Amino acid sequence: MTISTTDIREKEQLISGSEAIAIACAMADVDVITAYPIRPYDTVMQFVSKLIADGTLSCEYIIAESEHSQFEIVKHASAVGARVFTGSSGVGWFYAFEALAVTCGLRLPMVAMVGNRALDDPGAFGTEHNDALAVRDLGWMLRWVDTAEEAMDAAFMAWRVAEDPRIYLPCAISTDGAFLTHSQQIVQMPSQEQVDEFLPPYDRGDFVLHPDNPITIAPQVNEDWLIEIRRQTDAAMRRARDVIIEAQDDMNRIFNREEEDPFIEEYMTEDADVVLVGMGTLSLPLKVTVRRLREQGKKVGFVRVKWFRPFPAPELQVALSKFKAIGIIDRDYSLGAPQNGGVLYTEIRSALYDVTPRPPMIGFICGLGGREVTVDSSTEMFDKTFEVAETGHAEEPLLWIGVRS
Amino acid sequence: MTSKNPEYDFKWCPGCGDFGVRRALETAISRRTVEMEVAPENNVIIAGIGCSGNMVHLLEGDQPYGFHGIHGRSLPIAMGAKMGNPDLNVVVVAGDGDFLGIGLEHISPQAARNLNITAIVMDNGVYGLTKGQSSPTTDLGAVTSSTPYGKTEDKLHPFKMYLSLGVSFVSSTMSSQVRQMSTIMSEAMDHPGFSIVHIQSPCTEYNNTFELLKGNVRKGIPGLAYDIPEDHDDADWDAAFDIASNDGIPLGVLYRDTTRPTLDQRIDEVSEKVKAKSVASLLDSYAI
Secondary structure (H helix, E strand, O other), rough: OOOOOOOOOOEEEEEEEEHHHHHHHHHOOEEEEEOOOOOOOOHHHHHHHHHHHHOOOOOEEOOOOHHHHHHHHHHHHHHOOOOOEEOOHHHHHHHOOHHHHHHHHOOOEEEEEEOOOOOOOOOOOOOOOOHHHHHOOOOOOOOOOOOOOHHHHHHHHHHHHHHHOOOOOEEEEEEEEOOOOOOOOEOOOOOOOHHHHHHOOOOHHOOEHHHHOOOOOOOOHHHHEEEEEHHHHHHHHHHHHHHHHHHOOOOOOOHOOOOOOOOEEEEOOOOOOEEEEEEEHHHHHHHHHHHHHHHHHEEEEEEEEOOOOOOOOOHHHHHHHOOOEEEOOOOOOOOHHHHHHHHHHHHHHHHHHOOOOOOOOOEOOHHHHOOOOOOHHHHHHHHHHHHHHHHOOOOOOOOEOOOOO | OOOOOOOOOOOOOOOOOOHHHHHHHHHHHHHHHHHHHOOHHHEEEEEOOOOOHHHOOOOOOOOOEEEEEEOOOHHHHHHHHHHHOOOOOEEEEEEHHHHHHHOOHHHHHHHHHHHHHEEEEEOOOOOOOOOOOOOOOOOOOOEEEEEEOOOOOOOOHHHHHHHHHOOOOOEEEEEEEOOHHHHHHHHHHHHHOOOEEEEOOOEOEOOHHHHHHEEEEEEEEOOOEEEOOOOOOOOOOOHHHHHHOOOEEEEEEEEEOOOOOHHHHHHHHHHHOOOOOOHHHHHOOOOO
């Protein structure tokens, strides 16, 4: 594999999403990185190796014998006070599921990259979001990004929020396989000084596992304490909203970024009649489609959900209630769910239950297995959403788009 | 079974050792069809994940059943197939990362059970499909895409491990020796018990060991591979372990134990001892 030569001191870089996150590891001075090859996540492994070989990154870099061990190693490195990074894709992420589940309960601020990939079988390497979404109930903070620059910023943000003593929860950054892990884009790089100002060192305080601080991690608690611990984890996730807002303000100021809202991105929604809502890199064809339809006089817009956990219910309630109809695009599936809808559709439907006026909505499932979401398929989804706006309700609440008959 | 499936997009690189393994496997299965009148569909090829996994796709016409499973779990899948229908000839195809890395934990229990299947391990000393990360059989100190300063773990010695775990048929060959591979595969499939055919199958992209194995007189490279002496007694475990402990890559059958019962024979034996109990007799056992 050819790896581009990157001098991370350059102000402007042409790099992929995976490379951006590997560079973020170097600038964040990560202590322990573990890896196990599975594509598309494995691209980040090569970039980490290269940064180590170049002398840019100094860390413990451990190639585990499986994903299960990979996640266990960083979990415990985090317990002794090390800043950590790891990641996986698709079924590799699932093989680590036991470690993924317990990391939240132990309140360990692991940061992971999920190179989103379909869950085999049948075998497929392309993007689906079901891998990362599978941990949505457990206490993982989940972020979806759509550019290499956002991937880099999200990584710094992830360590900052996850390692905040008010939070101590793991955070996964979802990068769409191939579309973002392998595609290069221009990234405006922060300086090391800016990163250092934004990201303080990880301090585990009284919870650090150390011979001078004899504590037990993960004792058996059974019915005596487990519900209290779950409640504490829930409280931490609730606090994460404010910590994210605080951190985003700092990032905007220190990095000179112009993120208006940390949780969602609104694109040409000001006077829109209908909008589509989605996550990840499908924003690119959606934004192109919005521009083309606006040239035809159609008032359309796009809303991108950036944080899935904590879920931006307040922001979406405000943003979406003003439209005549909304269409939710899922690059995932939740078979047997209410309305047979995808995960994002179901969550937004729940979030809007108390909103007045509640906009009529329709769900779309498309782009599974990495199938491209095109301008044509985006236009089809806008057309269907306009029909919902006219009638006030969806004849069929959920449609699969771009499926061969 | 001799030409590629036109509907399948080829996934091996030019010169990959797995082409030779595939040809040998086709020959071994064809031989069973002709000589033993085993219908092709009574063979099952089970693969995990990796370049080796493409083996299940590359046959056309009358062919064995294929099952492309999950990473490292080819042996449990094979156990399910074999125990479900012991008449099937079940063959696992796996790479060193799949079989000796993520799937290592399954070798010991199947050796202890003497599960009557054949595992064909294509060892290229690297994770090839994901572009060249170090694997358990990568040399200590080797620089790979995941070990920029050289691999820090010792290299695994598969033969010593197979023998130590009690695998009842242990053999070694290399992908350029198609005739030998095919013969050993046939013997392994005929063996009553857990048989492993471990094949040096160089990766031309990330770890091309062909010259090291074969040797090159002009360059003064002696070659690591050598034929196991004809007078080797493959029933002698100590002699097999001596071979496994030597430098170089032995070619041939190291060890063969045909005296141990297979798992299906053991299950049959246990089943005969099982006596059904009535509900009344079970309840009586709790009577005070």
